[in-house]
């Protein structure tokens with residue numbers, strides 16, 4: 077049976093506990109000068125290990141992950157799988173402006189050198205069609221859309237799925253309910269313009285916004301605004317990966333959204349959709 081090592085801030089979604097794998101023990105010490113020391117306390121020699129580490133706030137996690145994986149290999153670990161329910165650094169999938177780094181490629185190259193396999197949920201694949209375009213190790217992409225559809229069936233009467241932008245079509249379609257897709261123009265981190273299609277036929281529906289990432293929440297906020305201006309019912313906002321950067325959560329709460337719901341890919345008080353069942357189906 078593989079040993080699972082759960083990185084800090086990944087305990088709360090309780091995915092690791094529900095997976096019933098043998099838990100491994102390790103410590104991360106921060107020195108006063110902010111350098112990091114990893115100590116792996118469980119014997120990993122000849123063992124398959126799984127690391128549970130979501131890659132939101134990826135810069136703070138990549139060094140501990142690197143120290144951990146290199147040490148595990150030195151100590152004889154046979155195979156290392158990383159479960160990153162959220163895999164960051166995928167949105168910079170081209171050089172949008174002269175001189176910019178294509179961080180998705182650089183990050184993927186680094187991560188591919190650290191672990192043998194990655195399992196993740198609904199990565200932001202837009203210009204890349206699959207993770208294989210940037211990752212050189214096996215990757216498994218799991219989907220949250222069945223769990224989201226289940227939640228909607230239980231909680232929403234007469235739903236209309238609203239994808240805020242072109243990229244969200246993949247999730248809106250997979251939920252298999254009536255849907256519309258808006259268009260989005262982004263001119264800055266917090267500057268987003270949304271144009272809705274004609275919604276006049278859907279006045280008796282409850283709009284359910286579904287997007288993969290809620291970061292600044294401006295995409296959701298502007299879509300909520302436009303739906304309310306079009307006299308639609310107060311929308312429910314569902315984010316697969318709720319990052320909620322800076323004031324995002326407060327602003328989204330103030331926007332007029334009826335409810336804000338996320339999966340437990342990233343721990344947050346809005347987590348209502350559990351991804352463990354999907355993960356278990358795959359791991360068993």
Ligand code: R5P
Pocket residue numbers: 167200240241243244265268287288289290291292293294295296
């Ligand atoms: C990008 O196209 C993604 O699918 C999301 O729409 C985006 O990351 C949301 O970002 P924010 O919450 O900052 O508007």
